[in-house]
Amino acid sequence: MSLLIINKLGIYCSQGDFYIDPWRPVKRAIITHAHADHARAGSKHYLCHPLTAPVLKQRLGKGINIQTQKYGTRHQINGVEISLHPAGHLPGSAQIRVAYKGEVWVVSGDYKLQEDALSDAFEPVACHHFISESTFGLPIYRWPESQVVFKEIDDWWQANQSKGQASIIGAYSLGKAQRVLAGINADIGPIYTHGAVNNVNQLYQQMGLDLPKAQLIDEQVKKKDLVGALIVAPPAALGSAWSRKLGPQSTAFCSGWMSVRGARRRRAADRGFVLSDHADWPGLNEAVLNSGAEQVYVTHGYKDIYAKWLREAYGINAQSVDTLYEGESLDAGDS
Numbered sequence: 001m002s003l004l005i006i007n008k009l010g011i012y013c014s015q016g017d018f019y020i021d022p023w024r025p026v027k028r029a030i031i032t033h034a035h036a037d038h039a040r041a042g043s044k045h046y047l048c049h050p051l052t053a054p055v056l057k058q059r060l061g062k063g064i065n066i067q068t069q070k071y072g073t074r075h076q077i078n079g080v081e082i083s084l085h086p087a088g089h090l091p092g093s094a095q096i097r098v099a100y101k102g103e104v105w106v107v108s109g110d111y112k113l114q115e116d117a118l119s120d121a122f123e124p125v126a127c128h129h130f131i132s133e134s135t136f137g138l139p140i141y142r143w144p145e146s147q148v149v150f151k152e153i154d155d156w157w158q159a160n161q162s163k164g165q166a167s168i169i170g171a172y173s174l175g176k177a178q179r180v181l182a183g184i185n186a187d188i189g190p191i192y193t194h195g196a197v198n199n200v201n202q203l204y205q206q207m208g209l210d211l212p213k214a215q216l217i218d219e220q221v222k223k224k225d226l227v228g229a230l231i232v233a234p235p236a237a238l239g240s241a242w243s244r245k246l247g248p249q250s251t252a253f254c255s256g257w258m259s260v261r262g263a264r265r266r267r268a269a270d271r272g273f274v275l276s277d278h279a280d281w282p283g284l285n286e287a288v289l290n291s292g293a294e295q296v297y298v299t300h301g302y303k304d305i306y307a308k309w310l311r312e313a314y315g316i317n318a319q320s321v322d323t324l325y326e327g328e329s330l331d332a333g334d335s
């Protein structure tokens with residue numbers, strides 16, 4: 001019997017009787033991060049990093065029973081040792097290390113190795129069994145340096161400003177939107193946010209994360225206020241009735257999918273910026289190799305192709321497994 005198995009409720013540890021990111025309600029859930037496909041409602045008890053807890057409460061309800069655990073500290077359930085380690089995906093995101101009688105498993109959740117002003121850097125954790133996502137598990141996915149991308153965003157914003165337009169940027173409301181805000185040059189002009197982004201910003205600011213000043217778009221805000229402004233909104237808000245009321249504008253998406261030709265055109269945005277909260281191809285390989293795992297289980301993304309690559313290129317015993325995690329899709333909007 002494996003220490004962790006995947007059953008119809010999620011990733012399960014029978015020795016400790018807990019689940020990691022279960023997709024159905026369970027007694028005890030350990031949560032890697034608060035994106036909707038990893039953090040579902042209805043479980044009796046939740047365990048997560050302190051920076052994840054307020055977002056989890058905002059999304060699943062204030063009344064949930066929740067316990068927090070800092071990175072690197074250890075806690076035991078029925079002899080199973082549990083610790084959380086930075087995943088670099090967004091603030092508070094964690095890889096979950098589970099150890100029992102010398103056998104170590106790591107569940108990555110979602111992760112990225114790229115630098116990030118707000119999140120703790122991804123920490124390689126040695127293990128025997130590694131459960132990895134593979135959202136961008138194809139060699140075509142390689143991210144440019146984030147400073148280069150933020151410079152492109154700044155230049156685009158300034159160019160739109162000189163044309164009297166607002167710059168509306170579509171970025172996930174949890175994680176990506178704050179990374180954009182922390183990375184751009186806030187001196188260029190006023191910054192506004194959609195309500196979904198503003199909700200997360202407020203929680204982050206209460207937790208002491210440093211974000212530039214931004215104003216919520218509400219009924220008081222006039223079209224003329226938005227000329228030359230940067231507006232950060234969830235991807236689903238672009239091209240919506242909400243965005244059409246904002247006056248002359250240029251639109252852009254921020255996503256790893258923007259590295260592939262055609263993705264921007266299909267979404268009818270004026271620009272696409274390659275900024276992902278997930279590991280690119282070199283990042284996935286680096287994480288898998290640094291884990292030293294003999295056995296790798298590949299979840300959401302290009303899982304079959306990526307597992308085959310791991311077997312053939314590195315001789316790792318890798319297999320793809322079915323989960324209900326969705327990965328980052330451009331249409332997931334607020335997830």
Ligand SMILES: [Zn+2]
Nearest residue numbers: 033035089110
């Ligand atoms: Zn995620």
Ligand SMILES: [Zn+2]
Nearest residue numbers: 110325326327
């Ligand atoms: Zn995911």
